[in-house]
Amino acid sequence: MKNSMFNTSVVSSAALIAATLSTSSAFAEEKSWENIVKQAEGQSVYFHAWGGSQEINRYLQWAGKELKAQYGVDFNHVKVTDISETGSRLLAEKAAGKSDGGSVDMVWINGENFKSMKDNALLYGPFVSTLPNWQYVDKSLPVDSDFSEPTEGLEAPWGVGQLVFIHDTQSLNNPPTSYTDMLNYAKAFPNKLSYPKPPEFHGTSFLKSLLIELTDNDPSLAKPVSEADFEIVTQPLWNYLDEFHKVAWRGGKQFPAGTAETIQLLDDGQLDLAITFNPNAVFPLKPAGI
Known part of the structure; x- marks a missing residue:
């Protein structure tokens, strides 16, 4: 199996460390x-x-x-x-x-x-400004908020992750590059796509990424939830999932437990895409024959 990775409508996420x-x-x-x-x-x-x-x-x-x-x-x-x-x-x-x-x-x-x-x-904190290496942190990254919550110096990044998908280039040479493409692919090849079941964080991030793309990154997504807007803003997500689950792996009735299971299902030929937050995840898989 020759693995490759791509990203689509990604959610950037800093891996954060907090002092207690x-x-x-x-x-x-x-x-x-x-x-x-x-x-x-x-x-x-x-x-x-x-x-x-x-x-x-x-x-x-x-x-x-x-x-x-x-x-x-x-x-x-x-x-x-x-x-x-x-x-x-x-x-x-x-x-x-x-x-x-x-x-x-x-x-x-x-x-x-x-x-x-x-x-x-x-x-404990704020503490990040006391760290000598804080000066080297790329402030253009979203290090001052976490899931839209202001960090206020209470946590420091120690890495950057991006929601990416792994595929086998021998069986899927032209993977979907948007969630619209992904739904069309799932309809054309039923039972071959899925995502980890929330609240597992890969699954939650998949849904966040999906909502961001479907709403064209609606500014309200970065604000406190408003009951008046919730149904309107999130309706595209529910519409998408209703269609996706009909043709998803195991009919959308069962979901992988996490990224490791999606990778194993990819290796077994049950899924055409696996999901991860680690852009380097594919490299240690190759020596193992995955």
């Missing part, structure tokens, strides 16, 4: 970065992050070794399946009055859980 209240003691006073580095020596950091990617896990293992060698910091990757579990843990610790020395120091977070943690005052 348990880290606040390290930044309780204005300090120079040099003093922060000195204070960090000998400390342990617990970073709660999705553990479903071997490539990302290996990168974090490498980063942990570098932190230990250069700064004397013990880095612990706490692998989670759903980052909302970490939010629930933080909320429980806050309810118990534990605002310092908690079990979570940093978290790899998405927009939905960022808003939840922000609304519940579980995050």
Whole structure:
């Protein structure tokens, strides 16, 4: 199988890291970065992050070794399946009055859980302006908002993802390049397209991307929801899904659990498109014969 990737009506998304209240003691006073580095020596950091990617896990293992060698910091990757579990843990610790020395120091977070943690005052900050490398962040990217929620310096990007689709060039040489094309393709080749079931974030992002394209990026999508506008603005999405599900994989009655399953279904020949947020996802698949 020869894999290739394309993007269509994409949603750009920064992978964001937020510090929790348990880290606040390290930044309780204005300090120079040099003093922060000195204070960090000998400390342990617990970073709660999705553990479903071997490539990302290996990168974090490498980063942990570098932190230990250069700064004397013990880095612990706490692998989670759903980052909302970490939010629930933080909320429980806050309810118990534990605002310092908690079990979570940093978290790899998405927009939905960022808003939840922000609304519940579980995050430390603003802190991003204290980071030496903040000056190198491309401010033209949407780093000041997350799922339309202002970040207000409470989270820092550590990568950029883009919603992309993987296809087999040997069986699909001319993939759809818009969601209109995708619907037409699904009608011509039933049972060959699908998307992860929301609230899995790839599935949610698929629907967001679809809504953006169908509404020509309506400005109201970046504003708080208005009941008066909701039905009108989102109606194209429901119309599309009603048509798409009729011809989707398994009749739109069942959905892949996530990106890994869409890739496996692509390899099995059940799907013609897989979905991912990682533009480099296709490269480690080739040595594995996928």
